[in-house]
Amino acid sequence: MVEVAIWGSLRVATEGRATVEIEAGNLRELLDGLAEAYPDLRPQLRRGVTVAIDGRNFNDHWFEPIRPDSEVVLLPRIVGG
Amino acid sequence: MSQIHVTTKINGDETEFLCEPEDTLLDVLRDRLGLTGAKEGCGTGDCGACSVTVDDRLVCSCLMLGAEAEGREIATIEGMADGEVLHPLQRKFIEHAALQCGICTPGILVAAKSLLENNPDPSEEEARYWLAGNLCRCTGYDKIIRAVMDAAAEMRGEIANDPDDSLRRAS
Amino acid sequence: MALDKQAETAKRQFKVVGTRPNRPDGIDKVTGRARFGADAVAPGMLTGRVLRSPHAHARIVKIDASRAAALSGVKAVVTRADFPEPPAHVADVLDNCMAGAKALYDGHAVAAVAAVSPAVARRALKLIEVEYEVLAHVTDVDEAMQPGAPVLHEGRTDETVPEGFSGNVISRCEFGHGDIEAGLAKADRVVERSFRTAATHQGYIEPHACLAQMGPDGQADLWCCTQGHYMVRNTCAAILGMEVGQLRVTASEIGGGFGGKTTVFLEPVALMLSKKAGRPVKMVMSREEVLRASGPTASTSIDVRIGMTKDGRITAGDAVLRYQGGAYPGSPVGMGSMSAFAPYDLENVRTVGFDVVSNRPKQAAYRAPGAPMAAFAVESVIDELAKSLGLDPLDVRIRNAAVEGTKSSYGPTYPAIGAKATFEAAKAHPHWSAPLGENQGRGVACGFWFNFGGDTCVTLNVNLDGTVSVSEGNPDIGGSRASMSMMAAEELGIPYEQVRTIIADTGSLGQNEVTDGSRVTFAVGLATIEAARQAIRVMCARAAKIWGIDEDAVVWEDGAAKPAGPNAGQFPPMSLAEIAAVASNTGGPIAGHCEVNAEGAGVSFATHIVDTEVDPETGAVKILRYTVIQDAGKAVHPDYVEGQFQGGAVQGIGWALNEEYIYGEDGRLQNPGFLDYRVPVASDLPMIDTVILEIPNPGHPYGVRGVGETSIVPPLAAVANAVSAAAGVRLTDLPMSPPKVQAAIQAARG
């Protein structure tokens, strides 16, 4: 299981929990697992998220591996200028 | 609406063109003569990207009618280099990385050339005030001013042209 | 792509990277030959012009363009009715390019014409009759949030927004950890202040321009100035209902962007005009159009509360950020909220952000979108706390600096970062201890930015004479072609001059993310290096074939294939040029390419020091001295790294002092020109000193971090802290234009 940190305003979708546990070995499994376990997250997942895995940000790379002890933080989609 | 026939000299070449009465010199240069080095950044004389000289006087070509060019001598960025040989300002701009996007560069070079013709040994402050009408949004002006001052020094013969300049500056 | 595997020692000795060669496009750009957006021409070209709303908010009851269409020389008229129903992801983009049911801001496009000359196009616009039903409008962020404010869109508020706000509040976000109230209770001093920042514009000198040609077979070509021609292609194709492969977009040279050219404004309209007219259509915005109707940044209202102990430890940081991003959802408040406290190691931190719409042009990205305003508010309060407690503002920052292993204010734990290094370098810099005169003040502030990667393609061709051609898909906005050539030369072991990099059109390479997020040197550089390595593998294989030895027994060193050790056999090295010369004999042309989603960019930090002098009688502010200290990871071409530092700092100075969008009571922009939208001019500024720190990014083979955006984050606060010190009163409202500074001084001194 991977522990995923949920940002404050998104916790309404995770029954108030600041972290949730998802069975996932990579980014795609993580995103699918989140949508499955917490359907209320789906609108935000559709709007886009960035996932920080061990301090580095990933937007799209499905197969980025996630270890069970990886630090995983969900963030709103970040873009540049 | 009848077009106006104008005879002028551009970068030393006798040039004739027809223009509408309301065409600016910038319109004429860019759209009728294919001299697109001068840029239209604002159309109101506030950015200097369209700078040219008319009878050696620095002006914004967006604030002059094409018809007014009759009998005048106009110099644009396209006439600044002598064939393959760049003007010292052009060379120093490249060496000092005094351009990022490059859109303001032609206007600034024309203005800087005019500065050095009027004042071969400007102070940094004089250079900054002379060029205040040329907006650059990329560089913060630092490297532009350095390039102008370095070119001025070279043109005064104070610093020999150093082919290893880039190596020296890298160390 | 697993980038860690590529991470190499920071001790690597570079031959090309880190030097300052001349850029390949330099001569084109100093001779006027470089072709920018408005320099394009095509045979039979028409001029396209846009009719824009004079109202801040109005229902479009009827558009009658029949008289315009009948005018001699008019070849096409376009309104929203000409566009198909757009897919959801581009619906707002289309509505911004051409208004649908309502005009949502002063300058909103409502119709367009294509005509045989600019004069005819201008006359045609005057013949288009638009019947408006003028609606109440709102342009201020705080007013837009109030219940009862005129609402731009019904039903756009998402599930994150609590009850009690107007429909203009689109979403709410919250970040942080710990217990704010418990943290504040431990503080010896708590400062709470409210801040406001005006909307500013990127101010690129080149107005938007494009040349479109669309044939009856559905194939189209578009030439435009943009930060991302692949984005232009994908967006326009979606809006026009085209297949992506039918639209080829070529990026012209780009005259500045700073985030403002990461979306489309004219391009879909030009394509539609060309489709209807059957001729090429060129469109160029005037400066007035750029300011009224492209994408400035958000204006904001921010409340900050920070507690600090007597010895300078921050016990809690709390901020509420409200950003209006113009007429459509999408202000950068999320990134502002995430970045606000990012430089610090805090036990208790919370940021709450609100995305708000108002009757202003849809914001576009502007260099580190959202971050400078947040840093302005937070860094001002930290400065005030430090001074009121008698502490050195840099000591306070060092004391609270985020380091490797710190849980950041937005969630993730940091890997190796440079925040503390920039503070310490600032503290050690002679600028920090230089004497100041009367009416002078010094300010310091820190800034953070994420930096990005994203989809990237590079193809590297080894030519028969041993020169190398690199094709990449990101417009070169500040010297990146030089950087790519340098990285290819470094990897291949050949001189910089033997590599030429070009920007390919959308038909030549796969998808490329736009030139944004400080991503190009990082991501395109990474792909260039990988493409070079692939070419090296091919060249080693060719050498092995020639020598009749195993491929694994060949290594690449100093631009040549060599047998790997004595057991591989005795062969003289084969240079790149020698291998290239016989490529046809050994299997065919040699190339390397890389297509990658280069994620995992490294965050970066900067600390700026600035001295100002304030004229107490007039409120005029002079910038006396400025120093930028920033972590670049690895500076590939230090001239262009310094240039990014300096340019960002000066844009920030403009934002701090004089740049602002000024709206009248009528909701119309009062200052749509460079005369009254006051960007810094050369005589406003001193030299901008720079210090490049190099704390390698483990996610890049050379350690590169993005550098383009972080430099605009600290200046707003640094200048505010300096002006506040010089004026003897805290300034909290940007820009700090002379009337505001003079009034604050007068109020404080009585």
Place this chain on the structure above:
Amino acid sequence: MRYEAPQSVDTAVALLAEAAGSAHVLAGGTDLLVRLRSGHIEPELVVDIKRIEGMRAIVEEDGGWRIGAGVPSAELGEHAGVRGAWPGVVEAAGLIGSTQIQGRATLAGNLCNASPAADSVPAMVAAGATARIAGPGGTRDVAVEDIPTGPGRTSLRPGEFVASIYLPAPAPRSGDAYLRFIPRTEMDIAVVGCGVALTLDEGGTCIAARVSLGAVAAKVLLVGKAAAALVGTAVDDTALAALSAACSEACSPIDDKRGTVAFRTHVAGVLAERAARIALSRAKG
């Protein structure tokens, strides 16, 4: 639009007088072209007066200087005679826009554009300059302060144009100065402008003064009360304070994108004092 570049004053006057619709005079063009290009004006005729003999000349006349309507600011700044006589006027003209603008912008154009914020006008008013107007009825000379009547409006009659500006010979022991306030160091329109010209007697007492303010009312003001505050004094701190107060009092500005009523009123006083100090030091030589 029709463009004409007549060779004589009479032809110019005839063209302007005959023009059926709107006719505009083109000197430096730095204001006219902005308005033309933005569509604010749609003239039927533009009369370029720069090819008329004398329009580009600076000539000495009765110890003063007559400046043709086509003389750009930059040429004025290069003219040692004018610079020596009226440094404040030359400096004011040198503040109009950028180096590029100064290559074209003229005193006459700056005056006839009738902006209350025109930089050269308060300086010319303080200097006691007159404008020579050519028109269907011949020529007439008018005090510069009587040309603008409000924003964008002048007292010129149909067919008339300003052919030259005359700066009189300064009296001995005179000095002038012009200061303006702008948010940046260059390129802005004056938020407040102030011109001061004064003359001292041999003992250092001010015997004549003219003080003028720009951008604080619908037109450039000649502030008699401010001048009176200086006359009869040694231009000491007390007199300067009275000058400053009189200038602030004379203001009736507007709030706009460039400044507030309070700011303009306050800064008018500040600039007046500073300009008077410069004029004083020039008068003392």
